[in-house]
Amino acid sequence: MKRTVFFVSDSTGITVETFGHSLLSQFEGVEFTLVRRPFIDSEEEAREVVAQIEAAARAEGARPIVFTTLVAPHLARIVHLANAFIISCFETFLAPLENELGIASNHAIGRTHGSTDSSDYKKRIEAINYTLAHDDGVTDRNLTEADVVLVGVSRCGKTPTSLYLAMQFGLKAANFPLIPEDFERGKLPGCLQGIRHKLFGLTILPERLTQIRAERRPNSRYASLENCRYEVDAAEKMMRREGIQWLDSSRKSIEEIAATVLQALQRASEDNARAS
Amino acid sequence: MKRTVFFVSDSTGITVETFGHSLLSQFEGVEFTLVRRPFIDSEEEAREVVAQIEAAARAEGARPIVFTTLVAPHLARIVHLANAFIISCFETFLAPLENELGIASNHAIGRTHGSTDSSDYKKRIEAINYTLAHDDGVTDRNLTEADVVLVGVSRCGKTPTSLYLAMQFGLKAANFPLIPEDFERGKLPGCLQGIRHKLFGLTILPERLTQIRAERRPNSRYASLENCRYEVDAAEKMMRREGIQWLDSSRKSIEEIAATVLQALQRASEDNARAS
Numbered sequence: 406m407k408r409t410v411f412f413v414s415d416s417t418g419i420t421v422e423t424f425g426h427s428l429l430s431q432f433e434g435v436e437f438t439l440v441r442r443p444f445i446d447s448e449e450e451a452r453e454v455v456a457q458i459e460a461a462a463r464a465e466g467a468r469p470i471v472f473t474t475l476v477a478p479h480l481a482r483i484v485h486l487a488n489a490f491i492i493s494c495f496e497t498f499l500a501p502l503e504n505e506l507g508i509a510s511n512h513a514i515g516r517t518h519g520s521t522d523s524s525d526y527k528k529r530i531e532a533i534n535y536t537l538a539h540d541d542g543v544t545d546r547n548l549t550e551a552d553v554v555l556v557g558v559s560r561c562g563k564t565p566t567s568l569y570l571a572m573q574f575g576l577k578a579a580n581f582p583l584i585p586e587d588f589e590r591g592k593l594p595g596c597l598q599g600i601r602h603k604l605f606g607l608t609i610l611p612e613r614l615t616q617i618r619a620e621r622r623p624n625s626r627y628a629s630l631e632n633c634r635y636e637v638d639a640a641e642k643m644m645r646r647e648g649i650q651w652l653d654s655s656r657k658s659i660e661e662i663a664a665t666v667l668q669a670l671q672r673a674s675e676d677n678a679r680a681s
Numbered sequence: 682m683k684r685t686v687f688f689v690s691d692s693t694g695i696t697v698e699t700f701g702h703s704l705l706s707q708f709e710g711v712e713f714t715l716v717r718r719p720f721i722d723s724e725e726e727a728r729e730v731v732a733q734i735e736a737a738a739r740a741e742g743a744r745p746i747v748f749t750t751l752v753a754p755h756l757a758r759i760v761h762l763a764n765a766f767i768i769s770c771f772e773t774f775l776a777p778l779e780n781e782l783g784i785a786s787n788h789a790i791g792r793t794h795g796s797t798d799s800s801d802y803k804k805r806i807e808a809i810n811y812t813l814a815h816d817d818g819v820t821d822r823n824l825t826e827a828d829v830v831l832v833g834v835s836r837c838g839k840t841p842t843s844l845y846l847a848m849q850f851g852l853k854a855a856n857f858p859l860i861p862e863d864f865e866r867g868k869l870p871g872c873l874q875g876i877r878h879k880l881f882g883l884t885i886l887p888e889r890l891t892q893i894r895a896e897r898r899p900n901s902r903y904a905s906l907e908n909c910r911y912e913v914d915a916a917e918k919m920m921r922r923e924g925i926q927w928l929d930s931s932r933k934s935i936e937e938i939a940a941t942v943l944q945a946l947q948r949a950s951e952d953n954a955r956a957s
Binding site for chain 2: 406408416417418419420423424427428431432433434435441443444470474476490492494495497498499501502503505506508510511512521526529530533534537540564565568569572573656657658659660661663664665667668671
């Protein structure tokens with residue numbers, strides 16, 4: 406079974422596309438063809454999208470599924486007349502929410518990803534720059550500025566998770582590798598000792614780690630199952646001894662790891678608030 | 682006016698939070714306190730969330746707004762009984778979509794960000810690694826593998842945009858700076874000459890660029906308005922001469938730049954398809 410899916414937005418369309426993926430992932434056995442139509446902000450473009458939707462309906466013999474976020478009512482009206490199954494994810498909730506809050510919404514286009522002057526946006530950009538500058542232990546300067554420092558053996562998922570934490574949540578997320586020298590010394594790297602409360606550990610199954618490392622350096626000692634077993638075991642012992650909270654990244658997506666780290670940070674700060 | 686907002690999800694909650702932000706950004710003058718409750722996957726946790734919602738309702742004297750994505754009906758049922766204004770962004774569309782497609786949904790928890798074995802997920806991770814390895818012209822090896830190569834003067838937004846393209850869309854997005862030596866030579870860097878069709882340019886207002894650069898290197902020639910004017914002008918001339926499509930990043934968010942780049946890539950590939 407095949408079906409064409411449109412994401413029609415007056416802005417980037419990223420929110421509606423993410424939302425749509427999430428819904429569509431609940432349906433197996435359908436082959437969805439995805440069409441993005443961002444930045445639809447004139448009647449002419451809206452009518453052009455309608456024509457494209459109708460052409461797809463004719464070609465496929467089934468009406469397309471159309472996810473929309475069109476804040477401007479006159480544009481929504483045009484697109485909603487298309488021969489399609491329309492999911493107006495945004496518009497559906499706007500009126501009830503206006504009612505609940507007792508105020509009118511802006512109907513302003515491009516609010517989600519448009520305000521580059523907001524402090525939240527600036528914080529995100531700063532966080533991305535900080536995270537890039539503090540990837541993989543590149544520098545131990547300003548580590549005290551970090552919101553969180555991910556630790557773990559090489560290639561256990563620290564870098565993409567740090568970037569995601571910065572990009573999505575605006576957190577200054579440094580990461581620092583635990584290496585054989587640390588295990589031999591039996592101590593955390595010196596620069597991490599004063600910031601233990603900011604550390605979050607990632608670990609990984611040795612069998613998974615050896616696969617990942619072998620893609621980079623096939624047939625190396627570094628990638629060997631024996632060495633991966635040693636490093637993972639030593640890192641877990643160190644984290645346990647130092648009281649560092651950690652999770653196993655082996656079967657988790659970046660988003661799941663990031664959301665878990667964020668949850669742990671929130672709990673820690675709630676505990677601190679209660680304790681003080 | 683104040684209002685507490687909960688994001689309740691059986692998975693990471695990232696989709697519902699992004700969606701909720703998007704809706705709430707339409708309402709000015711309300712101070713929203715945001716509470717994330719990800720990974721709610723048992724009845725006990727669902728009841729605990731309900732208690733937290735009701736406590737917030739009592740404390741604030743107004744029922745909270747609760748965005749939910751709970752795929753499991755028995756968990757949704759519990760949370761939906763809370764004294765709150767519930768926006769069940771996910772559940773609202775599931776039944777109509779089942780009806781439209783004529784098949785039942787999985788009601789599977791954690792589908793959105795859970796499948797680390799999927800080829801899409803692996804592609805994203807590869808893209809992130811590629812993008813990090815090809816940031817800021819670090820290497821010109823394997824540039825032909827890139828889906829897109831962003832070019833522009835130093836500090837015009839290439840790095841965060843590349844990372845976003847990789848993270849969100851799974852694109853191998855390299856970036857390469859245009860520097861005074863290139864302008865003096867009057868030629869694109871050699872490694873870019875064979876891949877002109879993959880280039881996308883970013884430019885920026887000199888007044889904005891001087892601000893950004895001054896944060897890094899105050900009082901430098903590099904950051905001076907005069908030099909920024911020279912570089913931006915020379916870069917724009919070069920891009921125009923080479924037929925490189927570009928946009929002005931000065932007032933655009935990462936998401937807007939990324940969505941625009943993606944749209945340009947799609948149009949180019951549609952044009953190619955039509956031409957061949």
